[in-house]
Amino acid sequence: MQSMKIICVGKLKDAFFRDASDEYMKRLKAYCKAEIIEIPAVNLPDNPSDATIDAALKKEGEAIIKKIPSGATVVAMCVEGKLYSSEDMAECLQKAAMQGNGDIVFIIGGSYGLDESVKCRANVRMSASKMTFPHRLFRVMLLEQIYRGYKINANEKYHK
DSSP, X not given: OOEEEEEEESXXXXXXXXXXXXXXXXXXXXXXXXXEEEEOOOOOOSSOOHHHHHHXXXXXXXXXXXXXXXTOEEEEEEEEEEEOOXXXXXXXXXXXXXXXXXXXXXXXXXXXXXXXXXXXXXXXXXXXXXXXXXXXXXXXXXXXXXXXXXXXXXXXXXXX
């Protein structure tokens, strides 16, 4: 069974986001070994300088890279990534299952994104939309799309 991890910066503080995340994690157990790894966000002052932001991204990036298993397909969720449809997500999951050790890791950065070192480590740079979403909401949206991708690959009813 494929291992799927989401490495993300920050925690889900709101109960409704945690409940939604937990629901999709429960559903995913039928298709993969799913895990969420939360990296603490670096606290930044109001109106941080570019240098302060870069230092924070670097620190978060180092923590993220340490959590990536060797041989895994790494997907960096970033605004400059390629836009993916649900069918593209399903294909990404399927390709990852056949490459390396079959594991796939999705990475969600903090409010300032991901350090360039993380993007360079990624096999895929993926964007879900040109719109901006709160990271807490995006985690749930990503989980739903991963679940949808597995359902598509299993030829099961869910996707329309």
